[in-house]
Amino acid sequence: MILLGSTGSIGVNALKIADQFNLSVDTLVAGRNITLLNDQIKRHNPKRVVVMRQEDTHLVNHSNVRFGESAILDAIEESSSGHVVNALVGFAGFAPTLKALECGKRVALANKESLVVGGAFVNTSNIVPIDSEHFGLWYLNQTGRSISRMMITASGGAFRDWPLEKLSSATLQDALNHPNWSMGQKITIDSASMVNKLFELLEARWLFGEGEYDALIETKSLIHALIDYTDGSTTAHFAHADMRLPIAYALMGKVETPIVNRIDLAQIGSLEFRPIDAARYPIWEIKNDLLKNPARGVIVNAANEAAIERFISGEIRFVDISTMILNAYNRFSGMPESIEAVFSLDEEIRRYVKGLSC
Numbered sequence: 252m253i254l255l256g257s258t259g260s261i262g263v264n265a266l267k268i269a270d271q272f273n274l275s276v277d278t279l280v281a282g283r284n285i286t287l288l289n290d291q292i293k294r295h296n297p298k299r300v301v302v303m304r305q306e307d308t309h310l311v312n313h314s315n316v317r318f319g320e321s322a323i324l325d326a327i328e329e330s331s332s333g334h335v336v337n338a339l340v341g342f343a344g345f346a347p348t349l350k351a352l353e354c355g356k357r358v359a360l361a362n363k364e365s366l367v368v369g370g371a372f373v374n375t376s377n378i379v380p381i382d383s384e385h386f387g388l389w390y391l392n393q394t395g396r397s398i399s400r401m402m403i404t405a406s407g408g409a410f411r412d413w414p415l416e417k418l419s420s421a422t423l424q425d426a427l428n429h430p431n432w433s434m435g436q437k438i439t440i441d442s443a444s445m446v447n448k449l450f451e452l453l454e455a456r457w458l459f460g461e462g463e464y465d466a467l468i469e470t471k472s473l474i475h476a477l478i479d480y481t482d483g484s485t486t487a488h489f490a491h492a493d494m495r496l497p498i499a500y501a502l503m504g505k506v507e508t509p510i511v512n513r514i515d516l517a518q519i520g521s522l523e524f525r526p527i528d529a530a531r532y533p534i535w536e537i538k539n540d541l542l543k544n545p546a547r548g549v550i551v552n553a554a555n556e557a558a559i560e561r562f563i564s565g566e567i568r569f570v571d572i573s574t575m576i577l578n579a580y581n582r583f584s585g586m587p588e589s590i591e592a593v594f595s596l597d598e599e600i601r602r603y604v605k606g607l608s609c
């Protein structure tokens with residue numbers, strides 16, 4: 252496999268599955284964590300390595316090391332492996348997804364931003380999602396029965412139990428305190444604002460087609476997806492919160508050995524469900540409009556990434572992230588009609604959000 256983002260949360264879990272099932276690792280792509288990358292190189296012996304910055308290349312223990320965005324695209328093209336795992340974070344993952352598909356490779360896609368910004372322009376038949384909710388929907392959706400609605404669950408994120416009036420003082424450290432999952436910084440912030448769930452609804456729309464999609468909070472993250480059938484029954488996908496399960500399926504298609512322990516419901520005792528409230532999660536206001544106009548995902552994504560950058564640098568508050576996304580969403584009414592337009596709209600919106608005052 253060609254593993255993009257090997258040193259991140261998904262990348263590390265993908266290599267655990269590679270270890271468990273003896274899968275070969277052809278290419279490793281990482282950002283700045285060169286110490287971990289060197290450990291991975293020693294263990295998995297890839298043919299080529301790409302890192303983010305030129306100044307880090309001499310620190311990498313490999314004879315074929317390159318750096319930067321275009322080196323990632325070259326590595327995908329050169330590799331004889333037919334499998335790309337895209338675990339890069341953010342819009343930076345979009346061009347590699349396009350390149351992998353263009354080269355006819357199968358993409359195990361954790362980088363949900365690729366579908367959020369460009370779902371209208373990619374053929375998803377060569378994409379397998381690495382996302383617990385979409386894995387759950389896929390897992391349930393093997394019956395051929397007539398479906399009336401697909402539901403995904405949200406944990407509610409770091410602030411689900413905070414008094415609303417305290418949210419304006421939330422710090423970066425507070426936002427990173429996810430109740431159930433251990434993940435990278437950006438997606439953990441997206442969970443706290445509920446942007447992650449908005450993205451996942453779009454992701455589901457592109458992967459499974461038009462239909463009714465919604466989300467609700469399940470506070471323990473033990474149920475990941477539910478399917479309502481036309482006959483009135485509902486099925487739910489339960490599994491412990493561990494990404495090795497979706498990753499194993501995305502890498503191998505079929506899994507017949509235990510990946511996670513089964514859930515003991517008697518020990519769990521109870522589950523709690525809550526609706527997603529727009530007073531706590533203001534971006535939820537645009538859910539229905541966005542699902543009707545999914546190509547507008549690029550606006551939300553660019554505004555979100557630009558606002559998160561400002562939040563991390565201490566320039567704006569956590570609550571300003573949602574305000575800035577809504578501002579951009581209302582200001583830019585257009586919809587991209589090509590991949591080129593996705594890239595230019597992305598840039599335009601980032602510039603706009605960087606200039607917003609709050």
Ligand SMILES: NC(=O)C1=CN([C@@H]2O[C@H](COP(=O)(O)OP(=O)(O)OC[C@H]3O[C@@H](n4cnc5c(N)ncnc54)[C@H](OP(=O)(O)O)[C@@H]3O)[C@@H](O)[C@H]2O)C=CC1
Nearest residue numbers: 256257258259260261281282283284339361362363434435
């Ligand atoms: N974590 C999870 O459980 C889930 C994540 N996802 C999605 O998967 C994607 C990855 O998430 P996650 O693993 O949590 O994120 P992390 O931040 O943990 O990992 C991101 C990875 O990308 C690398 N990277 C970042 N920028 C660059 C760049 N410019 N060039 C090369 N490498 C780069 C990082 O390198 P380094 O660390 O070395 O700097 C790291 O290896 C996101 O889109 C997320 O939404 C989806 C479902 C679940």
Ligand SMILES: CC(=O)[C@@H](O)[C@H](O)COP(=O)(O)O
Nearest residue numbers: 382383405406407408442447
């Ligand atoms: C592990 C995974 O799939 C994440 O996308 C998870 O769903 C994030 O948690 P939230 O439910 O809090 O968004």
Ligand SMILES: [Mn+2]
Nearest residue numbers: 382383384451
């Ligand atoms: Mn998810």
